[in-house]
Amino acid sequence: MGRVDDQSEQPGLSTGAEVVVNRLLAEGVDVCFANPGTSEMHFVAALDAVPAMRPVLCLFEGVASGAADGYARIAGRPAATLLHLGPGMANALANLHNARRAFSPVVNVVGDHATYHQSLDAPLESDIEALGQWTHGSVHRPDSAADLDILVREAVQSATAPPGRVATVILPADYSWEATAQKPLLDNISEVEPEPGDIDIDVAAAGELLRTQAEHAVLLLGGGATAADGLRAAARIRAAAGARVLVETFPARLARGRDVPALERLGYLAEQATQQLSGATHLVLVGAKTPVSFFAYPGKPSVLVPDGATVHHLAVEDLSGLADELGGAAPTVPPSEPGAPPSGPLNPQNLAQVIAALLPENAIISDEANTSGVFLPAATASSPPHDVLTLTGGAIGQGLPVAVGAAVAAPHRPVIALQSDGSAAYTISALWTMAREQLDITVVILNNRAYAILQLELMRVGTRADGERSRSLLDLSRPDIDFASIAQGFGVPASRAGTAEELADQFRAALAEPGPHLIDAVLPTWSPG
Template sequence: MNGAESLVNTLVGQGVDICFANPGTSEMHFLAALGNNERMRSVLCLFEGVCTGAADGWYRMKDTPASTLLHLGPGLANGLANIHNAKRASSGMVNIVGEHSASHLKYDPPLTSDIEGLARPLSHWVRRADAADTIAWDTANAVAHASEHPGKIATLILPGDTSWQQAGSAVLPVRARAARKTPSFARVEHVARVLRSGEPTLIILANKATRGVALERAGRIAAATGARLGSQFFTARIERGAGRTPIERIPYAVPQAMAFLEAFRHIVTVETAEPVAFFAYPDKPSLLKAEGTLVHPLVEADEDSALAFEMLLEALGATGTAPRRQERIETPAPSGALNPLSIAHALAAALPENAILVDESLTTGRESMGHTMGALPHDLINNMGGSIGYATPVATGAALACPDRRVFCMVGDGSAMYTIQSLWTQAREQLDVTTIIFANNSYAILKAEYANMGAGSPGARALSMIDIDQPCIDWQAMARSMGVPSVAVDTAEDFHKAMVDSTRERGPKLIVVRL
């Protein structure tokens, strides 16, 4: 068994059984090992940012890390934007980065780079596998770090000679199940006193607190105390829709966010921090809470939010309280012109039960979340890191993680161009992904931000830098070239019909929404 085979065997043995790969010459032995191991699923991606984004989507739905295969330093660099997004979403990931053999590096070949230097700012754990005999140990440690709570980014650098040399008997570290820490009892008691005060309180949920038992218990606390439940504008994954505990979304724009938060005397944070503006704006604050509002951490990022809510219910004497639940709202299919409201109504009417909704719609879909609260139960995934080009890769990974669920991916045309290669992987793997591209032929969000920043009225030359209509992108031709059927729509009724139709057959679909 060579080092590459030892690495793949260890990955699979530690529960990492999928690899999103974009291999190069240095990784041929690793590629052979992937192909020869029937327990490992290898998924080819045509750009490294698709690899890392898909691994992020896999983790968000499975809560277990995937692996990626990236080609040397430049390949890692291509994947860093979506590693950044994954890190901000607390997603676990094991990146295998190929490297020249030690004997070749001394000649400074063209692809030589400081891979550790590239990896370290966005990785929680970085190691170079220096010997085939220790590669199993290194790999097991990488998986252990990636599997912690919150999830971590682990990067293992694989030199070519380590990959092809023979490995000895594998000795692995004993891997204890990653346990979440117990929240502080003093913090729980303090928050219980805040809630008993009756003063207006917002509990902000994030990460694991926005789903499962933790969310249901948060709904019971809200019902017992009158506190409101909220989330940051972007959240890694929320279980929402009819029958689930509803969470209000703090607005993105600073004035609206400040107006929303002004009503609260107390903010309780769960696996997150207090709300902060996404960018700095002239004459606007970075912290969004009102003056005098008190912030009370309840659950830190590495703690167990479900346990914290159980402790809080006991402290409040409210263990028997039924949770708040969202009522089903039957939204009729809209007709007429396409605008943010009709798009939101079409989405609410068309979402099938148990769908996964990946949102990078920015301007066009900003109203959608408020109007889909009462839709059929579904999961919502947002971009936590703000680096665009995340949605189509994340949707790809989510579809592989949950092959029995339809994934809807909403993305603006500017963002879609970053990682449109995802469509090819979706077609190759025949994934049930409906990609919705909102084609307004511009970076529309930047037009709004131009005004928000107080940069004055943009002239023609400035506008030309945020318009993408000369030439217009032919999305249907692009989808066709990658094997994905497509349709273009101009009205709300056609948009609704296209979404419903996309769920009737297996495989990927593309809907171009002409705005």
Template sequence: MPNGAQILIEGLVGAGVRACFANPGTSEMHFVAALEDASALRPVLCLFEGVATGAADGYGRMTGRPACTLLHLGPGLAGGLANLHNARRAATPLVNVVGDHALRHKRLDAPLESDIEALAGTVSGWTRRTYHAAELAGDVAEAVAAATGPPGRIATLVVPADVSWSDAGDPPAATPPRPARRGLVSVDAVTGAADALRSGESAAVLLGGEAVRGAGLAAAARIAAATGAELLCETFPARAERGAGRPVVERLAYLPAAARRRLAGVRHLVLAGATSPVAFFAYPGQDGDLLPEGCRVHTLAAGAEDVTAALAGLAEVLGPGSPVPEEAARPALPSGDLTAETAAAVIGALLPEGAVVVDEANTSGLWLPGATAGAPPHDWLTLTGGAMGQGLPLAVGAAVACPERPVLALVGDGASMYTVQALWTQAREGLDVTTVVFDNRSYAILNLELGAVGAVAEGARARRLLDLSGPSLDFVALARGMGVPAERADTAEEFAALLKRGLAEPGPFLIDCVVPSLV
């Protein structure tokens, strides 16, 4: 007779879940034991919960299907919240399985007792606690359905330890939940967008979600060609298809001043899977709304609405257009000093076709979009929610999801230290991930923000909080200590040679890319 843990795993596998990123504890031991006979569910051990949740995010972005996490009680879930926040902003389908104390033990207020549902509610679109093993089959089915319903979201299932170890008896057959349907876009939304784009006034289409890949992107390119509208995409898309032969789309800049300059003069902004652009933070004397005065916003599709169908319908209404694809072009390999700019040129010159690029380069990534625009077709994954430490785990999940594709993780030195444990998982699983750490020995983005908010910190005491030297981090030693081969690059030639090596050899490889800070 199966116990609750076995039913839980059978339910996940039956619903199509194929990867479990785990950091388990005592309450989850029956789940761990049941994995022995679950060959269809790949267990991946992560040494920190933030790695597990970030990896599940990367897997979901690349497959469109949920992975599950296995987390230990409330503190374990709390450890993964930052990357669950990013996954929520990316609309990634993801199922959290969180073990809890046995029901009879909760009344004792043991040291690890906490309000798991309250923590889960900050990032989850669906949360449930199972009280009987016989209910697990139905609860698992509903959790996966909730995660995969449009738009993708996080479902958290809390499973007490005694529910995992108890026999289920004869559990009722789980009735598969009816799949959620994408909302239909109204005719008024399509005609309103068409009228705006035909107005003769300056117009732009801001793309997000599925609109920056596949059929949605192709339809958007037809719209731009038919009307002359500019194609922009949100600053941090979950997954964007780009490169030679694909439609030309410009990402909206992170810095408010640059974004405002780009949007200046736009009289009509059509939103397709994106929200109206706002600044990440408030700044003294500035409005957080980035739209120019007098700009009218037209929402074509948002939330659970089918943005791909909406764009296709709008393209039909507007008539034929001949998009001009991105031309194939690569920078020449630079020589001499290694800087953020020359490093971007090396990446653009060597990026292989079909690569999955995970971008958490922050300030050092300033030149990356331009240097890689004409590279062979590839996917670009970004820091959707702004919570640092996403890059390395996201690369783990992408590599598990797409073992046939090279994964290139571009991360800042400060950001990488939030979840550096992901390197160990790369080594254990033999994942084909080449990691580039932009090593400028600084929280450069915070030095930039220090001036942007008008704070005065001219002395060494305050600046010390933004400095990563004294001692400097040794990324080669850190990587090798976790089983990942690593080398240091101090010149553009050295970086090019190491990047060629990392992309050519199977398995993980890390390059400590030493560059000066831009700030």
């Protein structure tokens, strides 16, 4: 077990680090995605004394934070991260941004210098609070070692209060190594208030609206409404009232497959979204935010709500009541199967067909396929039921870490990471954690040797790059990246597929074997159409 040789050890008392680990466990947090440094060594030692906490080593902090996001989306409760001072927190931020946009509860434990060391501006000193606040979450810094027990409880409660957020505990090294009696927990610790709801329409009013103006109404589902129950209720509403129903562009967790209605997602391209919402005079948001375009484009609208339309907010838990109110019966979906795997040189369309045809029961898809993934939603509509986790905050490098977290949360579900090549490079060391933990993840790299999304966006923002210099920044060839070689370097068995048949064979084999596999799916080099 972890031992403190320091004179501050007192019989019968735990070190601060042990208090933190024990309190996390008592509040239901039993996985820690860790990238520790010197200031976290007592926390590391405490893991031996408190074996119920599962540590998962990540080789980069952005893997730890993305894994905590993926874990929360599947487990429905937070994991901890263990990060090394400000620079460690900084490396975690991009995927904490995605977690924030997914409303995933995450509890960061960020080691800090001993309190008496903080004023010395030692090399690793920086403003950790500022980074915690950047996530729009709560930041918890103890005033004394005796505060740790209460403080960690408050942090977990803050993270898990609906709709979920990032909570950051700053753990000074001296508080971590001291063995100090803790202040008693209060019976009724002050609860963090959930964010004020802005629900402004109830079942009766929504029912009236849809009975009278369904052809001019759109239901937009997000957050908790994209689980299977929400999608089924929305499909009943659509069947009964004839209203349009859409799912937000990047849901945190979307139920998919043949047992749930395949509802259209609001398009990423503003042009497409504008078309989907055209003519609507009432937009009923259910767990979704008011839709805005991802970026601004010259001469195009940023707010996607049609001019003059009224925006309503319906509570997610009222969705099935609304379906009942409207008397909607569950639409009968004709049983269907995805087609047999296709053949021929690989392209985005037959790649999607292969994945759809072979997708196992109850899979989890971590989807950062980006441009090359456009055919996936249609192809997988009749695959077995599965969940899809998407890029909620637009900070790329999310897909592989989220797959790690999902696989830790659901060890008996196959996880498929559909990952574009450019985005894969940001947090590629996630592969090593997959190997270390022998996670059942099949990574498919959609390798088109380009930041294809940027070649598209370059045109959409109203400019052109005819020149070699600008093209060089959007092209990932020279040299081509061999992801199979990289994966093998990180200990993940890997192969390359150039045809649909090869992909099907390799995907089937990867799914049949335990542990992680990577398939580098070599697509035609992308160029704007």
